[in-house]
Amino acid sequence: KNLAVFVSGGGSNFRSIHESILGGSIHGEIVVLVTNKPGCGGAEYARDNGIPVILFPKMKENLENLSANDLVTTLRRYKVDFILLAGFLKLIPVELVQAYPRSILNIHPSLLPAFGGKSYYGMKVHQAVIASGARYSGPTIHFVDEHYDTGRILAQRVVPVLTNDTAHELAARVLEKEHELYVEVATALCEERIIWREDGVPLIRNKE
Numbered sequence: 390k391n392l393a394v395f396v397s398g399g400g401s402n403f404r405s406i407h408e409s410i411l412g413g414s415i416h417g418e419i420v421v422l423v424t425n426k427p428g429c430g431g432a433e434y435a436r437d438n439g440i441p442v443i444l445f446p447k448m449k450e451n452l453e454n455l456s457a458n459d460l461v462t463t464l465r466r467y468k469v470d471f472i473l474l475a476g477f478l479k480l481i482p483v484e485l486v487q488a489y490p491r492s493i494l495n496i497h498p499s500l501l502p503a504f505g506g507k508s509y510y511g512m513k514v515h516q517a518v519i520a521s522g523a524r525y526s527g528p529t530i531h532f533v534d535e536h537y538d539t540g541r542i543l544a545q546r547v548v549p550v551l552t553n554d555t556a557h558e559l560a561a562r563v564l565e566k567e568h569e570l571y572v573e574v575a576t577a578l579c580e581e582r583i584i585w586r587e588d589g590v591p592l593i594r595n596k597e
């Protein structure tokens with residue numbers, strides 16, 4: 390399967406997925422990297438690894454930038470099957486959601502539907518989890534709709550919140566699980582092991 394990965398930051402999830410592809414455990418290829426921050430670590434890693442980088446959304450004075458419809462056309466040109474958001478901080482335009490139904494995934498560093506939405510990003514998520522007194526947190530991978538963090542939940546991992554955790558400590562513990570979970574989900578996605586229950590809930594079928 391052909392994958393597009395969208396990043397805005399360091400891209401550690403992107404790297405771990407790419408490494409699993411190189412190692413042969415994910416049967417797919419990252420054919421394009423989309424970013425709104427051309428200088429971010431994820432974009433740098435893509436360039437170093439010969440993965441084409443596309444800027445989205447539009448930025449002034451850049452000839453390569455794109456509108457939502459151009460982006461859809463470009464992704465089609467790369468024959469993209471699935472889109473993996475990995476720390477992409479912009480809202481996905483409805484044109485893209487409609488062009489790729491049941492094909493766009495996002496990872497969020499809390500157990501959704503708790504601590505999701507536009508105001509929960511980066512360390513804010515972990516600060517809010519700690520402040521709430523919740524004893525558990527962990528990453529969620531969900532399908533993407535036209536809102537922040539509200540699409541159908543596909544997979545989650547539970548991580549304990551320790552008594553004296555700082556947001557950074559909790560973030561690191563969650564991030565480690567994010568890498569495992571995204572690789573597991575990307576593996577299933579490329580092997581067509583995602584199935585949809587009648588009520589619209591997506592599930593991962595185990596390997597036979």
Ligand code: GRF
Nearest residue numbers: 399400401402476496497498
């Ligand atoms: C992760 O915590 C992810 O859950 C969130 O953004 C962060 C991205 O980290 N959506 P990285 O760029 O993959 O290191």
